[in-house]
Amino acid sequence: MRRRILIISPAAARDNNGNWQTASRWARFLRGHCQVEVARDWSEQDPAPDLLVALHARRSAAALAAFTARHPDRPSVLVLTGTDLYRDIAIDANARASLHRAHALVLLQPAGLALLPNDLRSRAHVIYQSAPSLRPHARSPNARHRDICMVGHLREEKDPLTFIRAAGLVTAPGARLLHIGGALDPALGEAAAQAESPRYHWLGALPHAAARQRLKRCHAMAITSKMEGGANVIIEAVTSGVPVLASDIDGNRGMLGEDYAGYFPAGDAAALARLIDRSITDPHFDTLLRGQCAARALLFAPAAEQAAVCKLVDNLLFAAPGAPNQYDRSLGAP
Template sequence: MRKRILIVSPATARDNNGNWQTASRWARFLRDLHAVDVAAGWALQDPAPDLMIALHARRSAAALAAFRAAHPERPSVLVLTGTDLYRDIATDPHARASIEHATALVLLQPAGLALLPGALRSKARVIYQSAPSLRPWRPARAPRYRDVCMVGHLREEKDPLCFIHAAGLVTHPAARLLHIGGALDPALGAAARRAQAENPRYRWLGALSHADARQRLKRCHAMAITSRMEGGANVIIEAVTCGVPVLASSISGNRGMLGEDYAGYFAAGDAAALARLVDRSMTDAGFAALLRRQCAARAPLFAPGAEKAALRDMVDNLFLRAPRTTLDTESR
């Protein structure tokens, strides 16, 4: 029987960030079985879904609390983001209430389980996100530049200044560092504009559509992720599934995605270490090949079929345990 599912996502298509990509993809995975809507929130006057899936503990706290109070018998899922796991559930009472209210918790990589209170780990599961694989780019002749890109909006958690500073320290003559993302922080946008004017190695491309960003990414020598906190970065998946190796800050969320033994880590905030990795990836063929092999070994975890099956299994089990509900005319 078809059920009504509401995905609460504070991020919208206009934001074009990882949370929105998750909400959009999950809606697509579930729509051939259920009636699925995506909204920024939920209030008592709104139609009641049979299941609520909420992204972001703090920003979806009001929707989860209202749904739990009005319909305690109906299941809810909270998808924990990087700021949830690595900041908000330790400091924000609304975020802490959200992890209590939700029937089930979803983490996007296993390292985050250690951040949950022990009593709540039994209702948590890991669902890796996914991206369709793209055919690796094979240029007809050696390109003039070997691009390393960063994909992420300019905000403090992503630490774009680390990438900008690394661009000034890289020495390989063919290296060019490209940044894709909008300036959510005006000061960081100003820093990017200054860097672009002063350093020919650095280019800020601004916000691109998701499709255009992936096409640009697949043509890169490597992808850098400099974040201070991540729940399970979509951009890692999108790099891995198009054959682009990753240079990643050594934080829990990235290690949960790429594995503890991955060779491409640098200390978070260490621009010099990132620059050394960029140079090494361009001068040491064995090192570059190792990164590609390690990323390829992770790729099956990020297959759309695996994510879709895990999501549907979770939803099916929540409905099986819940009191019987139907998608009637009133709930539409």
């Protein structure tokens, strides 16, 4: 009988956010070897999986607590998000308890390791997320617009106001700032709808594939977040040949590297505007950013993420009590 894995995700497909993309991708990686289900919750009345994967320390805390209390001998994995690392584990008791309950902790970039208690770091595994590479868009030197795209729902953590304000400060000819994302915060949605700069265009929420195709055609992508665990949109930009202009926060540094040239101080719209202008008007700077992003692309290959996910799950299932008699370290073996 194939082993059963349950992935608890606080987000569903309709949310089309980073948590859902992670849950969906991991399920796809593991389905060739195990029975995999994605759900919003788990309780003692539900069938027990052989292994539980929980996304988000705070929002999946109840499911993880119930599972580890009822089945302490069955392994569990906690995937830590940006709000977990950079907010919740410092202020929320349930989020902190999740860290101690899980058999393994997964971080999406290495900078987050410093936020974990020393006694838990031995449980931590860094697994970069991934995206299939897309053929870079052939840019025309005579194009009317140089599009800078932000991909992220309108909520406080993503800091869309910095992107909106930057639109009014950019001076490069042809610069156009496109924002893809739904208004999770109504006040931020109103701010986007009423933005005065003619350079700013809010496109609303788009299906994932359509958003990626639009991103692929952009001159650069801006990520203005105040906190990130390991942003999918960085990966999707890099694997599409689109350079990134990123807020200078730990989560983005963990993805792009300490020496990356495309950072601006978080919340500084004027600095972002200057970076946008430079990326458009300075060919040498544009080439530098593209080269640095291309050097990171191998980290974000689907084969690398799948191998790391399967190895982690394989080792946890093998180490579970009673497993050596029924499991030969090959995922899904009878």
